[in-house]
Amino acid sequence: MAKKTFKGRVVLPGKVTGKATVSKQAFNTSGSYTENMFAGRTDAAPCTDASNKELFGKDLAGAILCTPTTVGSTMGGMCLMGMKAIGVGPEALLFSKPIDTLAAAGVLMADIWKEQRIVTIDMLGDEFLEVVKMGDPISVQEDGTVEVG
Template sequence: MAEKTFRGRVVVGGAVSAKALVSHGGFNTLASYQQPLILKNVKAPCSDQNNPDLYKKPLQGAAICLPQTIGSTTGGMVLMCACDMGAGPACMLFSKPIDPIAAAGAILSKNWTEHPFVVVDQLGDEFLDYVHDGMDVSVTEDGTVTITG
């Protein structure tokens, strides 16, 4: 099994392992978590039909690998609500610097829910080119991300 390591900046620390779920476009938090929140179903899949990489794939407990989030200013609150109900990701791993919307959601989730998620940013374009859906992702407290698969 091939293994590659990347190092990024820790935004919300923690150690976690999960399966990769990759979006090469922006991640619209409101559109993606709309069904889980409306249906109150933690296992409801991504509902953003404008994101072909993630549409209809399960977000709960995934290592969401992405360039950045996009969309409404409610995005931070949406992430927090998804985490509060247990539908959030295990981690969000950004190839670019984290945007304010995702940063707000990560910080709110860490401070106000029992289900925070780990966040590492600035992993680089090579990271997003290398990782694919279903690969094993491990994140350490210091922002080291190891991809296996």
């Protein structure tokens, strides 16, 4: 696959490289993380959202999560911060659509209260999720440039 570059809006800047973890449906932060957070697991973060067939059971620790947006209860933001605080949260959140308020609250709380950055880029566009596949090499730059492939 040829490399493809996308430019999004920077919510929280940073440089990250790794493999893409992709969900074409909205990522349910509460459904995916709450069970792990209460279990206090610090070795892995298996997705516990059975309605997400792409991610259910996959380890989300250190993920570069590529998704349209997030959904979940009001605990969603706290789940993002909590998972990062116990060492198994995502490294980056890459959204095709604008970030929702729950995810924004979570990444800001992790960054400000815990000094733990979750690099976050939104508005990458629908083509981003058409191109990126599970396990693709991905590189995120401080200016919101995301390279797939």
